[in-house]
Amino acid sequence: MRYNLSEINELIRNRRTIYPEQYTERVVQRDMLETILTNGLWAPTHGKTQPWRFKVYMGEGRVYLAEKMMKLYKSITPAKDFKEIKYNRIKDRIDRTSALVLLTMKRTPETRIPEMEEIEAVSCAAQNILLTAAAYGLGAYWSSPKFLYTEEAKAEFAMESEDRILGLLYFGYTKDKWPRSHRKPLEYVTEWIDG
Numbered sequence: 001m002r003y004n005l006s007e008i009n010e011l012i013r014n015r016r017t018i019y020p021e022q023y024t025e026r027v028v029q030r031d032m033l034e035t036i037l038t039n040g041l042w043a044p045t046h047g048k049t050q051p052w053r054f055k056v057y058m059g060e061g062r063v064y065l066a067e068k069m070m071k072l073y074k075s076i077t078p079a080k081d082f083k084e085i086k087y088n089r090i091k092d093r094i095d096r097t098s099a100l101v102l103l104t105m106k107r108t109p110e111t112r113i114p115e116m117e118e119i120e121a122v123s124c125a126a127q128n129i130l131l132t133a134a135a136y137g138l139g140a141y142w143s144s145p146k147f148l149y150t151e152e153a154k155a156e157f158a159m160e161s162e163d164r165i166l167g168l169l170y171f172g173y174t175k176d177k178w179p180r181s182h183r184k185p186l187e188y189v190t191e192w193i194d195g
Contacts (some may be wrong), residue, residue, distance in 0.1 A: 001166070015130055015176070018140060018176075019141050020092075020093040020172060023139055024174070026172075027097045028041050028171050035132065036132045043099060046117045047108075049118060051105045051106050051108075052121065052122045054106075054107070055157065057100045057101070062097070065093045065094055066090065066094040068174035069090045070090050071156070072085070072156055077147065100168055101163070101165045101169040102168055103168065104165050105118050105122045105163060106160075106161065106163055120138070122164075129169065137174075138174075142168075143167055143168045143169075146170075149165065
């Protein structure tokens with residue numbers, strides 16, 4: 001065996017969503033984020049289009065991001081659906097997070113690769129990123145508010161019409177005990193066809 005499978009199994013099975021409310025004030029270092037994002041680059045990509053793009057917000061960049069996110073939520077959300085608590089939580093969560101990554105898909109011009117396969121490639125990159133963050137002991141949260149899927153959001157982040165925003169990744173050191181979870185057993189989700 002080339003790798004320690006028990007350690008890989010443990011990493012995959014212990015990765016958790018950890019929300020910004022559970023982060024400490026300790027700052028995630030840039031070199032750590034570079035390693036985390038570099039592992040994202042090694043996701044499967046049909047035609048080697050490598051459609052993932054990362055916009056990293058740290059330090060004062062978080063203030064800029066919070067303003068954009070709050071503006072988008074307020075401008076896109078119909079008055080009847082607007083919730084002040086949700087609006088304020090956008091800023092609060094960004095304030096509690098030392099590093100955030102806007103996860104996007106850059107559509108390759110004149111490609112024959114279906115859009116869905118490009119989205120899947122970026123999702124695989126996100127899984128590599130989340131697993132690497134967990135290996136470092138960092139809390140991570142993949143947020144995908146509906147307003148980021150809009151044309152207005154793409155314009156706000158200077159993206160082309162064929163590109164897609166797939167969410168916002170939050171990273172921080174967790175102050176709480178690492179959470180535990182469970183999944184349905186394999187037999188509930190698997191059909192074996194062998195003959």
